[in-house]
Amino acid sequence: MKRISAALFSILFGTASFAQEPLSAIEWLNQTATATVSPPESVILNAPPVASAVTIPQVQVTTLDRQRADAVGLLPSHSTGLPVSLWSNSNAADLQRRFLNLSPEPLPAIQALYYTLLLAEADPPVDLTTDAEFLLTRLLALRQFGAVEPALALVEAAGLVPGNLFGHWFDLSLLTGQEDRPCAALERRPHLSSDLSARIFCSARTGDWEKAALIYDSAVALDAIDATDQTLLALFLDPDLIDTVPPPDIPKTISPLEFRLFEAMGTPLQTHNLPKSFAHADLRGTAGWKAELEAAERLARTGALPASQLFGLYTARKPAASGGIWDRVAAIQALDAALSQGDLPAVAKGLPVAWAAMRSRRLEVPFADVFGPRLMGLELPNEVTELAFRILLLSSSYGAAAKEQQSEERTRRYLADLARGQPKLDDAQSSLEEAIVRGFMATEPPSAQKTLLDNGRLGEAILGAAAQLDQPSESGRDDISGAIATLRAVGLEETARRAALQLLLLDIRR
Known part of the structure; x- marks a missing residue:
């Protein structure tokens, strides 16, 4: 069997440039609503969110059978070296248990392997009994890691299939600011979701404010949406109510739609204490640089954001202050400048500082992958050669680092031999x-x-x-x-x- 490339995930979803332009803001949030709605009569705080359901639409697609939907992947067999029979002989329940109990922050090499497995094109277990069950399991695992973009790509690749996929499509699109397509599809085919909150939001999103208000008033009369959503949607559809209707308390478990509705009424929520997938909302160009940096660090730890994008953000502008994240920004910028200028004394001074900053956030491997190749071959002072060697061993250039290793010191010899696959x-x-x-x-x-x-x-x-x-x-x-x-x-x-x-x-x- 061919060796699997752990870098395939970053190749698919990474950025080639060291820095990335911020995404444009969501313009529709600034549009003025033209409909009026009645405020909810009462608010029950912390009510559970309404569940969304059924299928995912796709323009110009045909219905796929369950087997093909569950076999959908982004990495073909010829790229991964994995056979299409990867899962077919296993028990579906056993695989589901394994996938949903993965470590939340694995070793980076294992994390890359998990992404390869989750995104591989392969036949599903033969004992599946529920439509798109295996695909849903993989989507949940990706979302737990914060890997929103590949999860969204998987859903869209599945096409129009039976199963609870529209809810995932809608949620993932909301987190990335790409809700136009699912909303347009839901407007064309209302049967795609029984979630009336989504129906109301999407009607307004596509410009039909009167329809949104009509659905809202009917849903409130039938008590078909929970109290938190009633209040959020009322304030979303009729901003004049903000002066008379207090916003609801933040639910203990918040949905992507509720998150966006809080944002739309001018009270955006911080994402650092929400599931990792919400961190993507801070990368849409609507948050400040500090929030972007914190979100990028969080996602880079699980490989859900390419290292190049993280370090592009670090070097995007000058630090606004000192302490905390600004010290990390300053350390990375100082090392980047020293390497660019070929200033070896400055590299020797800045490398330990930058390394300590990255260790404090468990970002050693993303740092090594970006800066390791730039350290290769430099004649650094003795006091940092050991650190540079270890950084190189953590990078994708570990093999080249081992070839250059000539020391007979026992620890360095062991590590170099390990990088060659022959430890003694x-x-x-x-x-x-x-x-x-x-x-x-x-x-x-x-x-x-x-x-x-x-x-x-x-x-x-x-x-x-x-x-x-x-x-x-x-x-x-x-x-x-x-x-x-x-x-x-x-x-x-x-x-x-x-x-x-x-x-x-x-x-x-x-």
Whole structure:
């Protein structure tokens, strides 16, 4: 089997430039409403949001059967090296349990592997009983990581299929400011969603304020939307009510629509205490630079935002103050300037500062991927050569860094050999290093994973190995050895090497 490229996700959804222009603001939020509605008679705070349902529309598509909908992916088999039978022999419930219990912030190498698995084109489990069930499981996992754009692309690639997809399409589009298409589709085909709040919003969004008001008044009369949405929609449709109707309390669990409605009435919510997917709302060009930076840092930690976009934001303008995030911005800008000018003393001074800033936010690997190649071959002072070497080993240039390694110092020799995939037991100095060596010395996976592979349950075996590396048990050294052996046995050599290096070099308690 071919080796899977962990960079495919960033290739698909990353930006080529170091800096990115901000997205334009949502112009329709500034439009004046022309309809009037009656305010809700009473407000029940913290009521649960109305569920959305049914299908996703797509212009010029045909209905797909369940098998094809669940097989939808963004990464074809010839790109991933994974067979289309990746999932077909596994139990759907087992896969759902694994996907919905992934670590919220995995090792970066494992995170990249998860994205490859979640986005791969592959036949779903044969025992599925619900339409688009496997696709929905993958969408939920992507949303938990904050990977909104690939999740949105998956939904749109699925086309018009049975199942609860419209709600995902609508939610994801709201978070990225791309709600025009789902709203236009819902206006053409109201049966796509039973969520009256979405119907009201989309009618107004497409300019039919009178229709939106009519649906709203009917829904309130029938008590068909919860009290929080009643108030938010009333204030959205008739801004004159703001002087007489107080806004509702923020719900404990907020939907993307409620988030946007708070924003529309002039009280935007902070996203730092909301699920990761909401952080994308701060990248639409409607938030300040500080909010953009904080959102980008949060998303970059799970690979939901390309490193190039994060560091483009860091270098977009001069820091507005000092302390906190502004110190990180200043550190990155100082190092970037030193490297651009070839000022090696300034690089030596700035590298430890920038590295400490990135470690404080668990952004070591995105930093290494951007700055590692720029450090390659520099004649740096002795006091930072070890740090530069470790940064290079965390980057995608780890192989080239290992080739340049000539020191006979035991730790550096072990790390260089590991980057080549040939660590030596004699150089191991800890139980973790020994476990990693055993994984690379193994000639076959452990029995549990071998059984899965023998039964054609390849994807399940990979998921199991990834979880063992990222969440080892109390006796986790054996788990780590077995996981590395499994990944190498199925052709995931690069993932095995990078994950092992990250286990050793990142500030993680293992």
